[in-house]
Amino acid sequence: xxxxxxxxxxxxxxxxxxxxxxxxxxxxxxxxxxxxQELSVLRDRVDAIERVSAKRGIDLASEIESLELDQAxxxxxxxxxxxxxxxxxxxxxKEADELAQADSKQRYDQVIExxxxx
Numbered sequence: 001x002x003x004x005x006x007x008x009x010x011x012x013x014x015x016x017x018x019x020x021x022x023x024x025x026x027x028x029x030x031x032x033x034x035x036x037q038e039l040s041v042l043r044d045r046v047d048a049i050e051r052v053s054a055k056r057g058i059d060l061a062s063e064i065e066s067l068e069l070d071q072a073x074x075x076x077x078x079x080x081x082x083x084x085x086x087x088x089x090x091x092x093x094k095e096a097d098e099l100a101q102a103d104s105k106q107r108y109d110q111v112i113e114x115x116x117x118x
Contacts, residue, residue, distance in 0.1 A: 016091065030091045038084060 020026050053060040069077075 016094075027091045027095075031088050034084075034088050034090075 016026070018026055020029070050060060
């Protein structure tokens, strides 16, 4: 299976507001909200599918049980899963990127300072 083609992340600049005193709780709440949004959309879609299929006399449960997906469908599902993870871990990745950039800048400045003193 080929790797999904994901675009590079773009981040909003500046610090995120902190609502909870416990470290990491804001990040966890952000993830929970993303998952709740996904679950809400999925419930609406499943409800719509069940209603449409019932109107047409389709036994959806047995059709789903016998469904065999081809590679294109599996790849599409994997891409959707990766996109969900990108949204879910957005804040954690943004903070990691910011720390890595700050660390790189700090190390760069340190090397320049040490070189100037040599």
